[in-house]
Amino acid sequence: xxxxxxxGLSTVLQWESLLAIIFGVAWxxxxxxxxxxxxxxxxxxxxxxxxxxxxxxxxxxxxxxYCGGEYGGSIPAVxxxxxxxxxxxxTVYDGxxxxxxxxxxxxxxxxxxxxxxxxxxxxxCLILVAVPLAGVALAFGPAEYFALAFLGLxxxxxxxxxxxxxxxxxxxxxxLLATVGFDPIAGVPRFTFGFMSMTEGFNMxxxxxxxxxxxxxxxxxxxxxxxxxxNLKVKxxxxxxxxxxxxxxxxxxxFGSIIGVIxxxxxxxxxxxxxxxxxxxxxxxxxxxxxxGKGNPAGVAVPESANNGATGGAMVPLLALGIPGxxxxxxxxxxxxxxxxxxxxxxxxxxxxxPYSLFVSMLFANIFMFFVGYLFIKxxxxxxxxxxxxxxxxxxxxxxxxxxxxxxxIFSVAVALAFGLIGxxxxxxxxxxxxxxxxxxxxxIMEANLRRALIVSEGSMGGAFFNSTLSSILLIAxxxxxxxxxxxxxISSRKSKTSAAA
Amino acid sequence: MFKRExxxxxxxxxxxxxxxxxxxxxxxxxxxxxxxxxEGVPIILGWGILLIGIIHIAGxxxxxxxxxxxxxxxxxxxxxxxxxxxxxxxxxxxxxxxxYIGYLxxxxxxxxxxxxxxxxxxxxxxxxTSIFTTIVLFLIFGVALKVKLPMGFLxxxx
Numbered sequence: 001x002x003x004x005x006x007x008g009l010s011t012v013l014q015w016e017s018l019l020a021i022i023f024g025v026a027w028x029x030x031x032x033x034x035x036x037x038x039x040x041x042x043x044x045x046x047x048x049x050x051x052x053x054x055x056x057x058x059x060x061x062x063x064x065x066y067c068g069g070e071y072g073g074s075i076p077a078v079x080x081x082x083x084x085x086x087x088x089x090x091t092v093y094d095g096x097x098x099x100x101x102x103x104x105x106x107x108x109x110x111x112x113x114x115x116x117x118x119x120x121x122x123x124x125c126l127i128l129v130a131v132p133l134a135g136v137a138l139a140f141g142p143a144e145y146f147a148l149a150f151l152g153l154x155x156x157x158x159x160x161x162x163x164x165x166x167x168x169x170x171x172x173x174x175x176l177l178a179t180v181g182f183d184p185i186a187g188v189p190r191f192t193f194g195f196m197s198m199t200e201g202f203n204m205x206x207x208x209x210x211x212x213x214x215x216x217x218x219x220x221x222x223x224x225x226x227x228x229x230x231n232l233k234v235k236x237x238x239x240x241x242x243x244x245x246x247x248x249x250x251x252x253x254x255f256g257s258i259i260g261v262i263x264x265x266x267x268x269x270x271x272x273x274x275x276x277x278x279x280x281x282x283x284x285x286x287x288x289x290x291x292x293g294k295g296n297p298a299g300v301a302v303p304e305s306a307n308n309g310a311t312g313g314a315m316v317p318l319l320a321l322g323i324p325g326x327x328x329x330x331x332x333x334x335x336x337x338x339x340x341x342x343x344x345x346x347x348x349x350x351x352x353x354x355p356y357s358l359f360v361s362m363l364f365a366n367i368f369m370f371f372v373g374y375l376f377i378k379x380x381x382x383x384x385x386x387x388x389x390x391x392x393x394x395x396x397x398x399x400x401x402x403x404x405x406x407x408x409x410i411f412s413v414a415v416a417l418a419f420g421l422i423g424x425x426x427x428x429x430x431x432x433x434x435x436x437x438x439x440x441x442x443x444x445i446m447e448a449n450l451r452r453a454l455i456v457s458e459g460s461m462g463g464a465f466f467n468s469t470l471s472s473i474l475l476i477a478x479x480x481x482x483x484x485x486x487x488x489x490x491i492s493s494r495k496s497k498t499s500a501a502a
Numbered sequence: 503m504f505k506r507e508x509x510x511x512x513x514x515x516x517x518x519x520x521x522x523x524x525x526x527x528x529x530x531x532x533x534x535x536x537x538x539x540x541e542g543v544p545i546i547l548g549w550g551i552l553l554i555g556i557i558h559i560a561g562x563x564x565x566x567x568x569x570x571x572x573x574x575x576x577x578x579x580x581x582x583x584x585x586x587x588x589x590x591x592x593x594x595x596x597x598x599x600x601x602y603i604g605y606l607x608x609x610x611x612x613x614x615x616x617x618x619x620x621x622x623x624x625x626x627x628x629x630x631t632s633i634f635t636t637i638v639l640f641l642i643f644g645v646a647l648k649v650k651l652p653m654g655f656l657x658x659x660x
Contacts, residue, residue, distance in 0.1 A: 034642065045647065163503050165561075169515060169554045176522065176547050183540035188529050190540055221585045224620045389620050390631045393613040396593070401609070401639045405649040410597055417593050424586060429511050447543045451536060459537035489503070 004348075005127065008356030011056055012364055020057045021361055024064025025368050029376050031065070032072020035209055036402020038085040039069025039271075040327040047335060055339030056354055060361035062335055063315075066328050067119050067365045070271050070307050071373060074111035078104070078300070079384045080395055082213035086204050087271035087307035089437060090279040092212055094292065094299030101295050104381065105238040106245065110297045111304045112373040113246055114253050118305030119366030121257035122264065122312025126359040130316055130348075140266050142452035143465050147474035148266075149446035152277045153439065154481040164489030167435045170426065174439020175446070177202055184448040185455075197411040204272070206403045206412045207440060210419025211426075211433050213399045217392045218424050224389060238381055249301040255282060256302035260309020265316045267325035268445065271307040276441050278306030284481065293434070312362060319343050319355045504561030512558030519552025588619045604654025605644070609636040 011017060024046075031042030043065045050058035073085030078095035091111055098107035140148075153171060180191045181201025192198040256278045263274035282302040283292040292299045315332075317323040322344040324330035336343055347355055384391065403416045426433045457464035466472045526544035592615035600608045610632035617628055643649040 037647070163508075165503075165554050165557055166511070169511075169551065169558075172547050172550050172554070173518075176544070176551070179544050179547070183529070185536055186540050188540040190529055190544065191525060218586045218589065221589055221616075221620050222582050225585045226582060387627070387631075389617060389622050390627065392620060393616040393631065394635050396589075396616055397609055397613050397635055397639060400593075400596070400612070401605075401643055401651075404651070405643045405647065408650065410600060410652075414597055417590065417597070421586070421590060429507070431511070450543070451538045454537045455535055 004352035004356040005360070007353045008358075008360040011353060011357040012060065012360045016054075017057055017060055017357075017361065018364070020053075020061040021064040021365050022368050022372070024061040025068040025365050025372050028065035028068025028070075029072035029075075029369070029372055030068075032069040032088075033075050033084045033376065033380065034402060035076060035082055035084050035213065035399055036205060036404075036406045038073070039066050040331060041406075042069050043328055043331040047331060047338075050335055051338060055336070055341055056357050058335055058339065059332065059354065059358050060365075062332055063311075063358055063362050064365040064368070066314075066332070067308065067311050067362060067369055068372065069328070070311055071112070071115035071119075071304070071369055072376070074115065074300075074304055075108065075373075075376060075380050078107040078111060079380055080213070080391070081216040082395060082399065083208060085271075086208055086441075087275045087303075087310075089208055089212065089272070090275045090303035091300055093279075093434060094294070094296050096216075097293070097295035098297065098300070099236075102236050103295065104236050106241050106297055107300055108238075108377045108381075109240050110246075110249060110300045112370065112377065113241075114249070114256065114301040114304035115308040115373070116366050116370045117250075117253040118257040118260050118308035119311055119369065120363060121254070121305070122261045122309045123359060123363040123366060125261050126312045126315055126362065127356070130320060130355070130359065139470065141468070142449040142456060143468050143471040144474070145266070145268070145449035146446055146453055147465060147471040147478070148277075149442040149449065151474045151478040151481070152273070152280055152442045153446060154478040154485070162492075163430070164486055166429075166431045170431045170433065170435035171439040174436035174441075175443035176439075177207070177436070178440050178443030179447065184444065185451045197409060202415060202440075203407060203412060204440070205406045206416035207419050208437065209399045209403055210416040211423040211437060213395060214416055214420025215423025215427065215433075217396055218420060219427065220388070220392050224392075245297070249297055252282060252298045252301040253305045256305030257309040259302075260306035260311075261313040263306070264310030264313020264325070266313075267317050267323050269310075270314065270326040270328075271310040272441055273445070274310040274313075275303035275307040276438055279303045280438065308366070312359075315355075315358065315362070319347060319358070320345060504558065504565045506562050506565050506567060508558045508565070509562035512555045512560075512562060515551050515555025515558060517555075519548050519550075519555055522548035522551065585619055589616055592616055592619065600654070601652050602654050604656045605651040606636060606640060606656060607654065609639065 012021070027046065028039055028042050031037045032039060043062050046062065046065060050061065053061070069085065070087055073083050073088030074091045074095065075084065077083040077088040077091040078099050081092055081096040083089040083092055095107040095111060098104065153175070178201070181189070181199055183190055189199055259278040259281065260271070260274045263269045263277060264271070279299065279302055282298060283289045286292065286298065288296075314325045314329045317325045318329040318332055322342070324333045333343065341347070341351065341354060386394075399416060400413050403412050404410065406412065423433055426436070453464040454461070465475055522544055526541045526548055529539065529541040529544070592612060595615070596608055596612040599611075613632035613635060614628050617631065622628060640651065644651045
């Protein structure tokens with residue numbers, strides 16, 4: 001391994017390689033910043049240009065795009081409450097709150113630092129334990145995937161704040177949205193009502209853009225018309241946070257990075273699932289869970305470390321098993337095949353310089369991402385300091401254009417608008433749309449694997465889920481979490497009634 | 503935990519739950535090979551939503567009554583909803599017109615309409631912001647990313 005590592009390092013430390021990585025990171029960050037464009041699209045756009053390149057340099061550049069793309073979405077998430085990528089959706093909750101409180105620098109630079117730390121952590125894991133990590137991917141079958149998704153969904157109980165049932169309702173609504181379209185096992189159309197556009201179900205991009213960006217712009221418009229000052233009520237601090245603030249978040253960064261690497265390793269999970277699971281578990285395990293969603297920097301640190309931590313993890317099934325675990329790694333696979341490189345276990349023995357060059361390049365990519373991200377943040381802050389009323393119109397136009405660009409269908413834009421209105425209604429009745437998004441993200445994984453597990457066990461629930469130690473542990477943890485959340489909600493409600501009566 | 507207005511949440515949830523159960527009962531593909539079938543999860547969700555709706559209705563009925571002027575509250579709600587409804591109308595018009603008049607004309611009109619709703623009356627600001635933004639977006643998506651944006655009647659001219 002050491003020889004391969006030294007070969008990889010010497011490949012990366014050449015001018016062409018370093019320039020390719022820096023370009024990839026910058027391109028990916030820019031793509032991630034634009035709603036409707038994500039790491040996958042940014043990689044796909046560069047793919048044709050890699051034909052004439054050296055295969056190793058091509059792969060390193062795409063790796064840089066992947067890392068930059070997963071980070072870039074956090075910049076608009078903090079500044080305008082619009083996630084640039086699906087994986088940055090969780091960053092909106094606390095990042096945008098920090099911006100509204102005038103702590104813009106803390107939000108933006110926390111997301112940058114956390115992404116860098118998550119990416120470096122996952123690159124180091126790749127270098128040290130890529131092949132053993134591949135075993136983790138193989139340990140997860142349908143039952144384990146279902147149990148993990150169910151555990152993540154158990155979080156919806158605690159998202160209702162004052163009313164735990166509203167959190168559960170919102171989560172159920174999100175899972176219901178995930179069932180629209182062709183059934184994943186039998187191919188039966190569900191809730192499509194004859195519309196061809198609905199057969200593929202709701203796409204995450206218009207749904208997220210609607211629930212987050214459009215509904216937020218509606219809210220801003222209401223505030224303007226109500227006479228509230230549209231500008232931030234406090235002076236904006238865009239400075240880099242102090243070392244003490246950065247150091248305080250290290251445990252959250254490590255926590256998020258570990259989740260990111262493990263979830264990234266599982267095919268089909270990806271950065272979005274990693275960020276949501278990281279956020280939900282961080283809130284669950286926090287001593288002060290109510291502070292999440294109100295400008296807690298940990299609410300930015302964990303999902304950002306998780307989504308960039310997933311970048312390294314996602315390389316494991318791709319390179320060690322030849323299985324692309326996400327759309328982005330599918331693009332990587334295309335690039336490898338274009339250059340006649342066959343991923344799989346033999347790659348590490350026949351051509352070890354390729355995987356190890358990629359691993360080392362991802363380490364460098366995340367280091368470069370710090371400087372690239374720093375520059376992009378400066379630029380983005382200037383852009384968003386325009387008239388706030390104009391910003392509402394600009395953001396709606398940007399979101400509509402991005403959603404149209406993603407799907408080339410006006411129907412998707414209409415879906416984004418509809419979810420914007422739904423987001424407003426959810427806000428009005430204090431129903432947490434976070435839970436809906438969590439339900440939507442994890443609902444498909446949960447249902448598809450539930451049914452696969454039941455098929456494998458020939459209908460036996462016990463056989464499906466409790467024959468495996470891993471799925472048993474995850475399911476018990478999920479049920480305990482649900483019971484605890486409901487009990488906590490009921491007790492808290494009784495306490496507030498008692499204190500109100502007193 | 504519950505407020506009086508949660509009765510509305512409860513009623514909508516009950517209706518949604520019933521709707522899901524009725525529609526899902528028509529998903530018939532259950533086989534020995536797929537015990538849950540396409541209707542399994544939707545039916546569980548339907549019952550869950552229905553049950554939570556009933557809980558909300560019960561909770562709302564038991565919630566303490568707050569003395570407030572209902573008429574004033576509904577008027578205030580309508581006033582705050584007005585800009586949202588107006589912007590939504592502008593967006594719906596945009597979606598209808600997009601394919602006919604094209605992105606380059608529809609998008610500035612969209613932005614002008616939105617800014618007009620939120621009380622921007624300076625004509626120079628309206629025009630500059632909408633035209634500049636449309637050009638930038640077109641250059642990014644239409645030219646750099648080669649996205650085929652609808653051009654409407656301009657397609658035959660250009």
